[in-house]
Amino acid sequence: MIERIFITEEASKYPYSFEICEKANIKPEIxxxxxxxxxxxxxxxxxxxxxxxxxxxxxVFKGDFFRKCPGTRGKICCxxxxxxxxxxxxxxxxxxxxxxxxxxxAIRFAVNIGDLFEELDNVLKGGRFIRIGTGExxxxxxxxxxxxxxxxxxxxxxxxxxxxLELKTKSDNVYSLPDLKGRKAKVVVGxxxxxxxxxxxxEKLVASLKxxxxxxxxxxxKGYLVSFHLDPVIFYPDAEEMYIEMLEQVFALHEKLAWLxxxxxxxxxxxxxxxENRFEKSLLLDxxxxxxxxxxxxxxxxxxxxxxxxxxxxVLEKSPRTPLYFCMEDRAVWDIVFPKDYLKEQKxxxxx
Ligand code: SF4
Numbered sequence: 536m537i538e539r540i541f542i543t544e545e546a547s548k549y550p551y552s553f554e555i556c557e558k559a560n561i562k563p564e565i566x567x568x569x570x571x572x573x574x575x576x577x578x579x580x581x582x583x584x585x586x587x588x589x590x591x592x593x594x595v596f597k598g599d600f601f602r603k604c605p606g607t608r609g610k611i612c613c614x615x616x617x618x619x620x621x622x623x624x625x626x627x628x629x630x631x632x633x634x635x636x637x638x639x640x641a642i643r644f645a646v647n648i649g650d651l652f653e654e655l656d657n658v659l660k661g662g663r664f665i666r667i668g669t670g671e672x673x674x675x676x677x678x679x680x681x682x683x684x685x686x687x688x689x690x691x692x693x694x695x696x697x698x699x700l701e702l703k704t705k706s707d708n709v710y711s712l713p714d715l716k717g718r719k720a721k722v723v724v725g726x727x728x729x730x731x732x733x734x735x736x737x738e739k740l741v742a743s744l745k746x747x748x749x750x751x752x753x754x755x756x757k758g759y760l761v762s763f764h765l766d767p768v769i770f771y772p773d774a775e776e777m778y779i780e781m782l783e784q785v786f787a788l789h790e791k792l793a794w795l796x797x798x799x800x801x802x803x804x805x806x807x808x809x810x811e812n813r814f815e816k817s818l819l820l821d822x823x824x825x826x827x828x829x830x831x832x833x834x835x836x837x838x839x840x841x842x843x844x845x846x847x848x849x850v851l852e853k854s855p856r857t858p859l860y861f862c863m864e865d866r867a868v869w870d871i872v873f874p875k876d877y878l879k880e881q882k883x884x885x886x887x
Contacts, residue, residue: 536625536740537681538589541566541576541641545595549646552593559591559681569594569639577640584813587640588625591678596620596645600654604671614887615666618655620645620684621673626705627739629814630767633672635805642673644682652691659695666886670703670725679708686713692720701725701762705741707750715758723793724754725762728785730777733769736816744781752788760793766862767800768842770822770834775845782849791856794886797846798862799839801831829863836868843872858882 542552542563556563566572572592580586604615623633623642645651659665669675669688679685685702689712692700696719703725715722729737731744742750751761763785765778785792800819802810810819824832833839843861850859860883861869869878878887 536589537561537591537642537678539564540591540593541572542593543568543595546593546646549593549595551646551648555591555593555644555646555682558683563593566592569643572641573639580640583640584634584809585627588623588627588642590641592639592641592643593646594643595647596650600645600651601658601667615668617671618651618667618669619672620648620651620669621678623672624674625677626674626741627813628705628741629737629810629817629819630769630800630802630806632803632806634809634813635803642678644678644684648684648687655691655695659698662697664697664699666699666701668701668703668725670701674704674706675702676704676706676708676724679706679711683711686711689713689715689720689722692722693718696721699723699760703727703764705738705747707742707746709750709754712754712757712759718758721760723760723762724751725764725793726751727764727766728781729765729769730771730774730781732777733771736818737769737814744784748784748788751785755789761789762793762795764796764798764862765846766796766798768797768846769800769819770838770842771818775842778846779849782846782853786853789854791854792858794858794860795850796860796862797843798864799834799842801827801833801863803831827865836865839864840868840871843868847872856882858886860886 537559540556540559540561540563542565544567546552547565569592577583600618600620602617604617621644623637676685688700692698699721701723705727709724726747728744728747734744755761810817822834825835827833847859850857
């Protein structure tokens with residue numbers, strides 16, 4: 536995982552930077568700024584994507600941490616806000632858009648979390664209901680054992696019971712999270728899951744499906760809400776059976792989820808090079824794809840609908856109170872897959 540930690544001169548004024556190095560048991564390298572890393576370290580890496588994921592740059596972020604999830608053009612969007620405090624991730628997934636999206640290869644972690652909390656306070660003190668996650672440009676818990684950041688965030692949300700924080704992960708780094716029983720913070724731990732065969736071929740360094748499910752049981756006992764994301768759904772041979780079997784395991788543990796999302800694999804053309812050159816075992820690009828209105832490639836519409844219908848039928852029967860929704864899908868898909876007025880059902884009020 537993390538092999539080198541760099542601290543920018545500005546971040547070296549924050550004791551938090553050194554706490555992280557101590558927990559990681561890594562001697563930090565002080566650098567003038569992020570540009571120094573880019574020109575003097577990153578430029579000399581043999582495999583910048585792979586090696587960048589083993590480098591942690593502790594820095595001070597000057598922009599806005601908080602923003603609305605941009606969604607994608609022409610698709611139905613759920614009301615979600617994101618916190619961009621960490622960028623990039625030590626895990627390595629074939630389908631990860633960060634491979635072609637990022638132009639800074641190390642994991643960038645902002646240590647000025649006091650500024651983040653101040654910004655969040657301004658947004659949340661108004662009292663309106665809001666769903667927020669940290670897992671848009673990183674994995675929310677991948678670095679938890681050395682940063683403890685999610686735990687600090689959970690404690691911060693204690694003062695804002697109107698908000699719902701989601702920590703999205705493919706790890707099982709939940710055992711150090713604070714106990715939430717009897718507390719006011721509303722926190723959801725959300726696992727992105729896939730059948731183990733897909734994890735084996737497409738995701739590196741992550742927790743196994745069983746480890747993720749065990750962790751979900753643990754946090755539920757500690758007073759957290761639990762969500763799952765089938766994102767991206769990848770059409771392997773026998774995908775339907777594999778996904779249903781996995782969902783059987785999910786609902787054997789949880790009668791109702793905070794939410795469950797479904798999103799088919801989609802990609803921008805730039806991602807192809809990374810999949811073909813970095814993931815020997817990947818079957819990701821074996822399917823047939825069509826270019827959609829947002830410029831991304833997706834599985835053909837009838838295939839997506841057929842698959843989603845199977846999953847939706849299963850979930851709506853097994854756990855009728857779980858809000859099931861699509862991430863970045865056409866209205867037409869919603870209309871075909873879900874019963875009429877599904878979006879108006881009470882359980883969906885939380886999301887839309
Ligand atoms: S866990 Fe998420 S952020 Fe990390 S490599 Fe995989 S897809 Fe990307």
